[in-house]
Amino acid sequence: MVATGSYHFSTLTILTTLTILTILTILTIHPTLTENSNISFTLNSIKQMLSQDLFIHHVYFWLEHPHKPEEHAALLAGLKALSKVPSIQQFHIGVPATTNRDVIDISYHFSWLAVFPTKEAQDAYQIDPIHLHFVDTCKHLWKKVTVFDSVGAY
Numbered sequence: 001m002v003a004t005g006s007y008h009f010s011t012l013t014i015l016t017t018l019t020i021l022t023i024l025t026i027l028t029i030h031p032t033l034t035e036n037s038n039i040s041f042t043l044n045s046i047k048q049m050l051s052q053d054l055f056i057h058h059v060y061f062w063l064e065h066p067h068k069p070e071e072h073a074a075l076l077a078g079l080k081a082l083s084k085v086p087s088i089q090q091f092h093i094g095v096p097a098t099t100n101r102d103v104i105d106i107s108y109h110f111s112w113l114a115v116f117p118t119k120e121a122q123d124a125y126q127i128d129p130i131h132l133h134f135v136d137t138c139k140h141l142w143k144k145v146t147v148f149d150s151v152g153a154y
Helices: 002-029 040-046 069-082 119-127 129-141
Strands: 055-063 090-094 110-116 142-151
Touching: 055 069, 055 119, 069 090, 069 110, 069 129, 110 119, 119 129, 129 142
Parallel strands: none
Antiparallel strands: 055 110, 055 142, 090 110
């Protein structure tokens, strides 16, 4: 009887472990399943930091005439075209979020985040004809630009 109990316990343990591994595999392959569920914490514990080898280029734009929708549209179109630079690994075009805390600056109008595999790739971006065209054709749209470049801390 002890052997039977041990057998059932072992089988239950194996089945539980397999079930957990299956769920984690499904969540990893289909992360959208966790969007409105209580199991999203599992993915959060699995997430990893971006590679420390990456070069991050973050640019904030303040429009010269922020009340003109055509200028918003023109800068957005320029940023979308800029995303075609081949050395860019990933990019993000953003606008201020609706968060409101003392430490948050929401005075900018657009943010441009470009991720490069290396500093040399970012250097190539700076002289790429697409980037030079963007600056030449869109610089009249902004009154201020601030750039934050960063590399891995370790």
